[in-house]
Amino acid sequence: MHHFDYKHGALHVEDIPLSDIARDVGTPFYCYSSATLERHYRVFAEAFKAPETLIAYSIKANSNLSVVRTLAKAGAGADVVSRGELRRALTAGVPATRIVFSGVGKTRDEMAEALEAGIYQFNVESEPELQALSECAQSKNKQAPITLRINPDVDAGTHEKINTGRAENKFGIAWNKAREVYAHAASLPGIKIVGVDVHIGSQITALDPFEQAFKRVSELVKDLRADGHNIQRLDLGGGLGIPYAAQGQIPPHPDQYAAMIARVTGGLDVQLIFEPGRLIVGNAGLLVSRVIYVKHGENRAFVILDAAMNDLIRPALYDAHHDILPLAQPAPTAPYAPFDVVGPVCETGDSFAQNRDLPPLNAGDLVAIMSTGAYGAVQSSEYNTRPLIPEVMVHGGQMAVVRRRPSYEDMMAVEPMAQWLK
Numbered sequence: 001m002h003h004f005d006y007k008h009g010a011l012h013v014e015d016i017p018l019s020d021i022a023r024d025v026g027t028p029f030y031c032y033s034s035a036t037l038e039r040h041y042r043v044f045a046e047a048f049k050a051p052e053t054l055i056a057y058s059i060k061a062n063s064n065l066s067v068v069r070t071l072a073k074a075g076a077g078a079d080v081v082s083r084g085e086l087r088r089a090l091t092a093g094v095p096a097t098r099i100v101f102s103g104v105g106k107t108r109d110e111m112a113e114a115l116e117a118g119i120y121q122f123n124v125e126s127e128p129e130l131q132a133l134s135e136c137a138q139s140k141n142k143q144a145p146i147t148l149r150i151n152p153d154v155d156a157g158t159h160e161k162i163n164t165g166r167a168e169n170k171f172g173i174a175w176n177k178a179r180e181v182y183a184h185a186a187s188l189p190g191i192k193i194v195g196v197d198v199h200i201g202s203q204i205t206a207l208d209p210f211e212q213a214f215k216r217v218s219e220l221v222k223d224l225r226a227d228g229h230n231i232q233r234l235d236l237g238g239g240l241g242i243p244y245a246a247q248g249q250i251p252p253h254p255d256q257y258a259a260m261i262a263r264v265t266g267g268l269d270v271q272l273i274f275e276p277g278r279l280i281v282g283n284a285g286l287l288v289s290r291v292i293y294v295k296h297g298e299n300r301a302f303v304i305l306d307a308a309m310n311d312l313i314r315p316a317l318y319d320a321h322h323d324i325l326p327l328a329q330p331a332p333t334a335p336y337a338p339f340d341v342v343g344p345v346c347e348t349g350d351s352f353a354q355n356r357d358l359p360p361l362n363a364g365d366l367v368a369i370m371s372t373g374a375y376g377a378v379q380s381s382e383y384n385t386r387p388l389i390p391e392v393m394v395h396g397g398q399m400a401v402v403r404r405r406p407s408y409e410d411m412m413a414v415e416p417m418a419q420w421l422k
C-alpha cells in the first residue's frame with residue numbers, strides 16, 4: 001500500500017500533484033511519501049507483539065535525514081554499516097541505544113566512534129574483526145556488546161548480487177565454525193556476547209529460505225546456551241521483499257513473516273531484532289522524469305528520459321523491474337505500445353525498461369518510475385557530470401526539498417586544480 005494515486009487524472013503523492021513538484025523543483029527528482037513510510041513501519045512493527053522487539057531500519061536502503069527522522073519519530077532504531085551512516089542515524093535523532101552496526105569491514109576508527117556513542121550492538125562478521133573490536137574496546141575500558149553474524153548456508157533464491165546467506169558469500173561466520181568462534185569471543189576481554197545475528201539477502205519473496213535460516217540459528221541459540229553463553233538477543237536481519245509490479249508476485253505480508261518467526265523461535269525467550277530496509281522505503285518513493293525525445297528506430301521505439309542510470313542503477317545492476325506511469329492518467333482507451341525506456345548516459349546499460357507497454361508519450365511529458373524509495377538515491381552518482389537529483393518529501397499537503405540539487409559550481413568546487421596545472 002502506498003499513497004501515490006491518480007486523482008482527477010493526475011498522479012498525486014498524498015495531497016499534492018507530482019506535476020506541481022516537477023514545476024517547482026525541475027526534473028528529475030525523487031519523491032517520498034511520509035504517510036507511506038510511517039505506514040510501512042507501523043505494519044511491520046505491529047506484526048511483532050513483544051514490546052522489546054527492536055526494529056532497526058537499515059539506513060543503507062535510503063539514508064536521507066528526513067526519511068530516517070520520520071522513521072525515528074515512529075519508533076524505529078537503525079542498522080548502520082559505516083561511520084557516515086552512524087552519524088546520519090544520530091543526526092536524525094535515533095538514540096544510540098537503538099543502533100546496531102553491521103558490515104564485514106568495520107575499521108578501528110569506526111568501532112571507536114560507535115563505542116563512544118554507546119550503540120546497542122556490533123554484528124561481528126569475522127574473527128579478525130572480533131580481535132580488533134576487543135582491542136579497541138579494551139583501550140577505552142569498555143566492553144563491546146556483540147552478536148556474531150552466522151552464515152546459515154541457505155540459498156535465498158534472490159538475485160545473485162543481493163544473496164548473502166550461502167557458504168560462498170563473503171558474509172558472516174560459517175555455520176559449522178560458530179560454536180568455536182563464540183568460545184573465542186567469550187575469552188576476549190573487550191567483548192560481551194549478547195546474541196546471534198543472521199541476514200540472508202535482500203528482496204526475498206518467499207518465507208521458506210527465512211524459515212530454514214531461522215531454524216538453524218534457533219538451534220544454534222540452544223547450543224550456545226548449553227555452552228554457557230548468555231544469548232539474550234536474536235537479530236534476524238532484513239531482506240523481506242516488496243512487490244515491484246502492480247501485476248506481479250506478492251511477497252509474504254509482515255504478519256505471515258511474524259507468524260512463521262513466532263513458530264520457529266517461540267519459547268527461546270530472546271529479544272528479537274530486525275533490520276528491514278527495502279520493505280519500509282521501497283514503495284514509499286518514486287522518481288519523476290521528463291521525456292526528452294521519443295525516437296522511432298528501425299525495429300524499436302525508444303522513450304528517452306532526462307533520468308539515467310546514474311540516478312537509478314537498479315535496472316542496470318540487478319535487472320530490476322520498475323513500473324513506469326505517466327503523471328497524466330492515460331484514457332482507458334489509450335493504445336498501449338512497446339517502448340524501450342532509456343536515459344541519456346553513453347552506455348547501453350542505461351535503460352529502465354525494455355519492450356514495456358506504455359500509452360502514447362510525447363516529448364515534455366512526465367513519467368514516474370515507481371518503487372524507487374530503496375537503493376535508488378543512495379546508489380546514485382555524478383557519472384557524465386550529472387548533478388545528484390533532488391529528493392523531495394511530502395507530508396499531506398506539505399512538501400519539502402530534503403536534498404538540494406547541487407549547482408555545477410558546487411560539483412566542481414571539491415576538485416582543486418593540481419598546483420602545477422594552474
Ligand SMILES: *Cc1c(COP(=O)(O)O)cnc(C)c1O
Binds near residue numbers: 058061079275
Ligand atoms: C542490506 C542489509 C539489510 C537490509 O536489507 P533489506 O533487503 O533492504 O531489508 C539488513 N541487514 C544487513 C546486514 C544488510 O546488509
